[in-house]
Amino acid sequence: MIRSFLTVSTGTLASRLLGFVRDAMIAALLGAGPVADAFLVAFQLVNVVRRLLSEGALNAALVPAWLQVRETDGPAAAAAFAGRVLGTVSAALIVAAGLIGLLMPLVIATLAPGFVGHETLKSAVDDARLMLPYLAFAGPVTVMMALLNAQGRFTLTAFSPLLFNIALIGVMVALLGWRQDGAHAALAIAATVGVAGLLQLLILVMRRDAGAARPLRVTFDAQMRGFLGKAVPGMIASAGPQLLIVTGAIVASASPSAVSWLYFANRLIELPLGIVGVAMGTVLVPELTRALRRDDKPSMISAESRGLELAVGLALPATLGLIALSEPIVRMLFQHGLFTPDDTEGTARALIWLALGLPAHVLVKALSPAFFARNDTAAPLWATLKAIAVAIAAALICGRLFGASGIAAAIALGAWSNAFSLMRRGAATFGFSVDTEARRRLPRIALAALAMGGLLWAMTRLALAQNTDGHGLAQALILLVLIAGGIAVYSLLLSLFGVTGWREALDAVRRTPPGDLRA
Numbered sequence: 001m002i003r004s005f006l007t008v009s010t011g012t013l014a015s016r017l018l019g020f021v022r023d024a025m026i027a028a029l030l031g032a033g034p035v036a037d038a039f040l041v042a043f044q045l046v047n048v049v050r051r052l053l054s055e056g057a058l059n060a061a062l063v064p065a066w067l068q069v070r071e072t073d074g075p076a077a078a079a080a081f082a083g084r085v086l087g088t089v090s091a092a093l094i095v096a097a098g099l100i101g102l103l104m105p106l107v108i109a110t111l112a113p114g115f116v117g118h119e120t121l122k123s124a125v126d127d128a129r130l131m132l133p134y135l136a137f138a139g140p141v142t143v144m145m146a147l148l149n150a151q152g153r154f155t156l157t158a159f160s161p162l163l164f165n166i167a168l169i170g171v172m173v174a175l176l177g178w179r180q181d182g183a184h185a186a187l188a189i190a191a192t193v194g195v196a197g198l199l200q201l202l203i204l205v206m207r208r209d210a211g212a213a214r215p216l217r218v219t220f221d222a223q224m225r226g227f228l229g230k231a232v233p234g235m236i237a238s239a240g241p242q243l244l245i246v247t248g249a250i251v252a253s254a255s256p257s258a259v260s261w262l263y264f265a266n267r268l269i270e271l272p273l274g275i276v277g278v279a280m281g282t283v284l285v286p287e288l289t290r291a292l293r294r295d296d297k298p299s300m301i302s303a304e305s306r307g308l309e310l311a312v313g314l315a316l317p318a319t320l321g322l323i324a325l326s327e328p329i330v331r332m333l334f335q336h337g338l339f340t341p342d343d344t345e346g347t348a349r350a351l352i353w354l355a356l357g358l359p360a361h362v363l364v365k366a367l368s369p370a371f372f373a374r375n376d377t378a379a380p381l382w383a384t385l386k387a388i389a390v391a392i393a394a395a396l397i398c399g400r401l402f403g404a405s406g407i408a409a410a411i412a413l414g415a416w417s418n419a420f421s422l423m424r425r426g427a428a429t430f431g432f433s434v435d436t437e438a439r440r441r442l443p444r445i446a447l448a449a450l451a452m453g454g455l456l457w458a459m460t461r462l463a464l465a466q467n468t469d470g471h472g473l474a475q476a477l478i479l480l481v482l483i484a485g486g487i488a489v490y491s492l493l494l495s496l497f498g499v500t501g502w503r504e505a506l507d508a509v510r511r512t513p514p515g516d517l518r519a
Contacts (some may be wrong), residue, residue: 031338320453357412
C-alpha cells in the first residue's frame with residue numbers, strides 16, 4: 001500500500017505544484033477584484049464537479065461495486081457493469097451540463113448572491129458557460145480512472161490530471177505576453193477549461209485496456225439505480241472540503257475581494273489535503289474493501305492504522321507550517337501583477353484560519369474509506385451536510401464581525417464538525433481500531449510536529465524581520481530555505497523519537513510490490 005500511496009501522492013503533488021503556478025498567473029492576470037471574483041466563482045463551480053468526480057470521490061463508490069461484481073460474477077460481468085456505468089454517467093453529465101447552461105444565471109445567483117444587481121453576475125455567468133464543456137468530458141475520465149485504480153494501476157490516473165493545469169498555464173503564458181485586460185483574459189482562460197478536459201480524456205482513451213468497460217450502454221436498471229443510490233451520497237461526502245469553500249464563497253460574495261482571498265488561501269490548503277486525501281480515497285478504499293471481503297480483520301486494522309499515521313504525519317506539520325509562513329508564502333506565490341499587498345494581507349489572514357481546519361479535513365479523508373468500504377455512504381453524507389449547516393451559521397455571524405477571516409474560521413469549524421461526526425458514528429457502529437505501532441507513533445508524530453512548528457515560527461520572525469526591504473528573489477530564497485529546514489527538522493525529530501527513518505520508509509516501499517493491490 002505504501003508504494004501505491006507514494007505513486008498517487010507524487011502525481012497529486014506535481015498537479016498541485018502546477019496548480020500553484022496556474023493560480024499565481026491567474027492572480028497576476030486578474031488580481032483580486034470584481035473580475036477575479038466573477039471568474040473564481042465560475043471556476044469553483046467546475047472545480048466542485050471535478051472534485052466530486054475525478055479526485056477520489058466517484059472512485060470511492062465505484063471501486064467496491066466493481067470489485068464485488070468481478071469477484072461474484074467474473075471479469076465479463078464486471079466489464080459489462082463498467083460499460084453501463086461509463087455510458088450512463090457520461091450521458092447524465094452531458095444532459096446536466098446543458099441544463100446548467102440554461103439555468104446559469106440562477107445558479108450563479110445562488111452561489112454568489114452578493115453579485116446580484118452588479119456587472120459581476122453577468123461576468124460570472126459568461127465565464128461559467130464557457131467552462132461547461134469540461135463536464136461532458138469529466139464523466140468518462142472519472143470512470144476510466146476509477147477502473148484503473150480498482151486494478152491496482154495508479155500511475156496513469158495519478159499523472160493524467162497534470163494536463164488540466166498544463167493547458168491552462170500554456171494559455172495564460174500567451175495572455176501575459178499579449179497583455180490582455182482582465183475581462184478578456186478571464187474569458188480566454190474559461191474557454192480553455194473545456195479543452196483541458198478533452199486532453200485528459202484523450203490520454204486515457206489512447207490506453208486501450210484502461211477502461212475494461214464494454215459494451216457501452218445507457219441504462220437505469222435496478223443494478224445501476226442501486227449503484228447510483230450509493231455513489232451520489234458518497235460523492236457529496238467526499239467533496240466536503242470543496243463544498244465548505246463554496247459555502248464560504250456564498251457568504252463572502254457580498255464583500256469585495258473576499259471570494260478571491262478565500263480561493264487563493266484555500267489553494268494552499270489543498271496541497272497537503274490533496275496529497276493525503278486523494279491518495280486515501282484511491283489506495284485505502286481498495287485495500288479496506290479487499291480486507292472486508294476476506295474478513296481479514298488484522299489487515300483491516302493495519303490499513304486503517306497506516307492511513308491514520310500518514311494522515312496525521314503529513315497534515316499536522318503542514319498546518320503549523322502554513323500558519324507560521326502564511327504571509328511570506330502568499331506574497332511569494334501571488335503578489336504579482338494586479339494582486340496587491342492588501343490582497344496578500346487579506347489572503348494570509350484567511351489562510352491562518354483555514355489551516356486550523358486542515359487536520360480535520362485530513363481526518364475525514366482518513367476515516368471515510370472505512371465507511372465507503374462497507375458500502376455505507378449515508379453516514380459520511382449526513383456528516384458533510386451537518387458540517388455545511390454549521391459553516392453557514394458560523395459564517396453569517398463571523399463574516400459580519402471579522403470579514404473574510406471570520407468566514408475562513410467558520411469553514412474550519414465546519415470541517416471539525418465533519419470529523420467529530422464521523423468519529424462518533426464509526427465508534428458507535430463498527431469501531432475504529434489502531435494497532436500497537438500506531439498508538440506508539442501518533443503521540444510522537446504530534447510532538448515532532450509541534451516542536452518543528454515552534455522552531456519554524458521563531459526562525460521565520462527572525463529571518464524575515466531582518467530582510468523586510470530585501471529583494472523579492474532574496475525573500476523567496478529565504479522562504480524556501482525555511483521550508484526545507486522545517487522539513488529536515490521534522491524528519492530528524494521523527495527519527496530521534498523512533499517513529500520512522502529513511503531506511504524503514506524505503507524498506508516499506510520495497511516490500512510492497514505493485515501487484516499486491518490487484519484483486
